[in-house]
Amino acid sequence: MSDSVRIVGILDNAHDTKTFEFQWDEKASPGQFIMVWVPGMEEIPMSLSKTDRIKSITVKKIGKDTQKLHELSLGDPIRIRGPYGKGFDLRKSKNMLLVGGGVGTAAIIPAVKETGADTIIAARTDRDIIMDEVAGRYAKNLWIATDDGSRGFHGNAVQLMREKASENKYEMVLACGPEIMQYHLYNACVELGMDCQLSLERHMKCGAGVCGCCVMDDLRVCKDGPVLTKEQISKIKDFGVSKRDECGRIVKLG
Amino acid sequence: MLVTSVGKMRLEKPGMVASGVMDETGPSMVRMLRSGAGAVVTKSIGSEPNPGHPNPVFTELKGGYINAMGLPNPGIELFGKEMEIAAKNGNIIGSIYGSSPEEFSALAVKMERYGAAAVELNLSCPNAAGYGMEIGTDPSVVGSIVSAVKSAVSIPVWTKLTPNTHMIKDLAMAVQDAGGDAVVAINTVKAMVISPMFGKPILSNKFGGLSGPAIRSIGVRAVFEIRTVVDIPIIGVGGISDWKDAAQYLMAGACAFQIGSAVGTKGIEVFDTINSELERFMKDYGYSSISKMVGVAHE
Numbered sequence: 001m002s003d004s005v006r007i008v009g010i011l012d013n014a015h016d017t018k019t020f021e022f023q024w025d026e027k028a029s030p031g032q033f034i035m036v037w038v039p040g041m042e043e044i045p046m047s048l049s050k051t052d053r054i055k056s057i058t059v060k061k062i063g064k065d066t067q068k069l070h071e072l073s074l075g076d077p078i079r080i081r082g083p084y085g086k087g088f089d090l091r092k093s094k095n096m097l098l099v100g101g102g103v104g105t106a107a108i109i110p111a112v113k114e115t116g117a118d119t120i121i122a123a124r125t126d127r128d129i130i131m132d133e134v135a136g137r138y139a140k141n142l143w144i145a146t147d148d149g150s151r152g153f154h155g156n157a158v159q160l161m162r163e164k165a166s167e168n169k170y171e172m173v174l175a176c177g178p179e180i181m182q183y184h185l186y187n188a189c190v191e192l193g194m195d196c197q198l199s200l201e202r203h204m205k206c207g208a209g210v211c212g213c214c215v216m217d218d219l220r221v222c223k224d225g226p227v228l229t230k231e232q233i234s235k236i237k238d239f240g241v242s243k244r245d246e247c248g249r250i251v252k253l254g
Numbered sequence: 255m256l257v258t259s260v261g262k263m264r265l266e267k268p269g270m271v272a273s274g275v276m277d278e279t280g281p282s283m284v285r286m287l288r289s290g291a292g293a294v295v296t297k298s299i300g301s302e303p304n305p306g307h308p309n310p311v312f313t314e315l316k317g318g319y320i321n322a323m324g325l326p327n328p329g330i331e332l333f334g335k336e337m338e339i340a341a342k343n344g345n346i347i348g349s350i351y352g353s354s355p356e357e358f359s360a361l362a363v364k365m366e367r368y369g370a371a372a373v374e375l376n377l378s379c380p381n382a383a384g385y386g387m388e389i390g391t392d393p394s395v396v397g398s399i400v401s402a403v404k405s406a407v408s409i410p411v412w413t414k415l416t417p418n419t420h421m422i423k424d425l426a427m428a429v430q431d432a433g434g435d436a437v438v439a440i441n442t443v444k445a446m447v448i449s450p451m452f453g454k455p456i457l458s459n460k461f462g463g464l465s466g467p468a469i470r471s472i473g474v475r476a477v478f479e480i481r482t483v484v485d486i487p488i489i490g491v492g493g494i495s496d497w498k499d500a501a502q503y504l505m506a507g508a509c510a511f512q513i514g515s516a517v518g519t520k521g522i523e524v525f526d527t528i529n530s531e532l533e534r535f536m537k538d539y540g541y542s543s544i545s546k547m548v549g550v551a552h553e
Contacts, residue, residue: 002313004451035310039454043309077451081313206312210518211323212276212297218285220276223518246305248278248297248328 001026002081007072013058013130017103018070019049021056022078028055030110031087031176031199031227035207037079041068045204045222047107047176048083049131058106058130084207085226088197090115093172097164098139099185101157101177105130107199108176113138120164122157122177126150158184165192172196174227179253183240186233196230202243213248255533258292258510258544260487261410261435263371265345265510267292268532268544269500269525272491272514273349273374273414274298274323276522280339283346290525293345295512296333298376299361300351300385303329307381307459313447318466318493319515320445322381322459325351330364341369347412351376351385355402366407373409375399377425378416378441380463387416387441393428400432410435412489415480417472418444426480426488436487438512439480440473466515469493474502481507481549495520497531504544505551 009021028034028051036057037043042065050056059069072078088111090096096117100108105121112119112135119139123129124147136142144152145160153160158181161173165188175185176199189196202214202221209223216238219225224232233239242250258268270293271277271286278297286294306326313320327333330350340346348365350373352358362373377390377399389395396413403411413429415422417440426437442463447456455461473492480488490503491512503511516524541547 002315004449037310037456039452042458043311079449079452079456205306205309205323205326206319206321206518208312208314208319208518209521210275210319210515211312211321212278212282213326215276215279215282218279218281220282244279247303247326249303249332 002079004077004079007074007076007078008054009056010072010074015127017058017060017130019056019058019106020069020072020078021050021054023053024055024080025053026083028083029087030090030114031107032083032085033226034080034082034084035204036069038068038072038077041065045207047199047226049106049109051110058103060103082207084222086224088174088199088227093195095170096172096174097161097170099157099161099173099175099177101175101181102128103130104177104199108174109134111174116140118164118168118170119143120145120157120160122146122160122181124148157181158188161185162188162192165194170194175199179240186230186239189230197227198233199227200225200239203246213244215244255536255542256529256544260489260510263345263410265292267525267529268504268510269528270295270347270489270510270512271517272512273376275514275517278327278336280336283336283340284343286522287340287344289522290529292510293347293371294340295347295374296349297327298325298349298351298379299327299330299333300325301330301357301361303327303332310456310458313456315447317468318464319518320447320457320462320464321442322457322462324459325379325382325385330361334364334368337368337370345371347372347374349374349376349414351379351382353384353389355399358399359402359406362403362407362411366409370409372412372435373403373407374412374414374438375403376414378414380416380418380442380444380461381459387418387444390416390425391419393421393424396425397428397432400429400434404433412436412438414438414441416441417469417476422476423479423483426484430484430486434486436489437480437484438489438491439476440469440492443469443472465493466519467493467495470499470502474506477503477508478506478551481552495524497528497535500528500532501535501547504547505549507549507552509544509548
């Protein structure tokens, strides 16, 4: 449901990324999201980076709406609604590898906490890595990958995932990150015979499964997702290829 | 048992997906056709691509939803691709919006060419300046649009009416007098929601349309009143989420109904659930067909 909550904690995760904590009693599960709004911005979907009674969103400054959120201080109100969507199914496998790319890492952190599974966090450079400290506390093993090699494995998330998958027998990969990363991750899972659950993103309006603006083929990212199974993804023609804009026009992914 | 007809159009199931709900793309409309709906009404399509209003455009509230999407749609040209996918799978009703009889007619012609089983004229959206309810509350304007579209296409022409008026009966009579094939009632009720903590309206458009259980009794009343003044078919819509809601609309005089908000609150399964429970009710209470229920509250 919708609610107004006050910011009770602000953490700096990286040069352009902050986490905002608030108390909200709604029950939420790892991988679910909320719609977030304050006056002066467009309402946007945000994954929950904490799903306990104290919940949080982790915001990377990428445009005017996220800039507006970055201006918030302790005690400021925000309007939220949700939690929405289907999160990760953490009971489907006992032998999982969790992969977070860029700010998408925030969405897998609740699953890392709940499962303690092996985790990969990847980003462009060392200064873009977020939440490695909290992940390190809960994950059995935590590996870092950076595109420029400034920290950890020199390469991307998928390359490191392939390496770790050859050393360990994982049944299932859970991930959130840029679609291009997830597209290659999905293909690697198909090739290596691993199951996966991926948290995807599309332009969202209602968030509640009504308007159909965020569909990938016939699946609503807001309600049938945002976490989709390997089987669901295998049938989606849009994945990694195209998305719909605010008008519902097809736009090729760059 | 659940077969009904809207004029000459036969529907295997009496429930349709209301305009604006899971109906912007071909694949989502196909999914809804397979969910137990007798037809799917498309998102309202205009002449040009329209992004709609900026977020926030939607929120839950006690008793329903409020929305001011602002008629987002890809425009009639691009929508042909979506219709190509959807129309071969079942009854697709093309909802269209325009600002003049000529614009409505041109859009209707395209919809007919795309394979729409009927067109639904959106003369009732409360959220778009110069469109919808702003032109749909004047019976003479409604009449001129309906008669222009009627002479432009051969598929049935339905008109969706607004409840934001004291003269919905006059609007329905104008539709009938202009040769319209059916009346759809009701669209959302113009409403507003304010955030106490911010002291500001929540929707970017300030006002929006209220839908869901909160408006069902308004819709049932409107259908009942319309039935007393016209003979053309009525399609009931507004706050239906279970078989009892649907039965009320039928008994008020609708021969079919549409469901929107409940797709969010009850899920896509809402059509299957209502179909089976309505059928059980009909058996228990001796209604052998939908048509036997239509308008019984007037007798």
